Amino acid sequence: MKLRLVLMLLVxxxxxxxxxxxxxxxxxxxxxxxxxxxxxVGLTLVVVGYRARDGRPxxxxxxxxxxxxxxYLVIFFSFRTYGLLPPGLAFALLAAVAVSSGALAVLxxxxxxxVIAEVGGFMAPVLASTGEGNHVALFSYYVVxxxxxxxxxxxxxxxxxxxxxxxxTFGVGSTWGALxxxxxxxxxxxxxxx
Numbered sequence: 206m207k208l209r210l211v212l213m214l215l216v217x218x219x220x221x222x223x224x225x226x227x228x229x230x231x232x233x234x235x236x237x238x239x240x241x242x243x244x245x246v247g248l249t250l251v252v253v254g255y256r257a258r259d260g261r262p263x264x265x266x267x268x269x270x271x272x273x274x275x276x277y278l279v280i281f282f283s284f285r286t287y288g289l290l291p292p293g294l295a296f297a298l299l300a301a302v303a304v305s306s307g308a309l310a311v312l313x314x315x316x317x318x319x320v321i322a323e324v325g326g327f328m329a330p331v332l333a334s335t336g337e338g339n340h341v342a343l344f345s346y347y348v349v350x351x352x353x354x355x356x357x358x359x360x361x362x363x364x365x366x367x368x369x370x371x372x373x374t375f376g377v378g379s380t381w382g383a384l385x386x387x388x389x390x391x392x393x394x395x396x397x398x399x
Contacts, residue, residue: 231306240283247275251309258313273306273318277325281332292335299329300346307353316363323366326350327373340381342389344397347374 228234234242250272258265277299284295301363303326327350330343354370357363378397384392 245277247272266318270321274336276302337392341393
């Protein structure tokens, strides 16, 4: 009985996928609608994964991680590839996904999900960058993000988020310093270095 149900769902999934591909090939679905549908699929994965957290925690966290990653990708492609989002909104959405998925991870004691949230959080300004950003805003955001990681470290004995926070802050800061630092930036960057 279960095998028959799984096969029926698989055939239905393949059929819907082929129908959507046909609609895309014949321009029946606009790019905006495709991005909204993809975001809804990501959100659905997170919701279904969260609801299944008690019975199958590993499967649940995998679904949620896939959903979070899908939302990151939708926001990034909507901004960078298709120009559907302005940079500020793209950054705010990426940060919101990072904060909400980080909260879900702490609530469920899910280190892997927290790592996905943290990587997305640290990559948000990089992914939403136009190359004309404000370094004070960038470093202020990283201070807030590192304080959030410190807050999580206060309650959870996870070492990986601490190492990732250091690596991303050092890596992005060093890259910015090598590529963009000018002597007139000294007084606005020194407080962050201290």
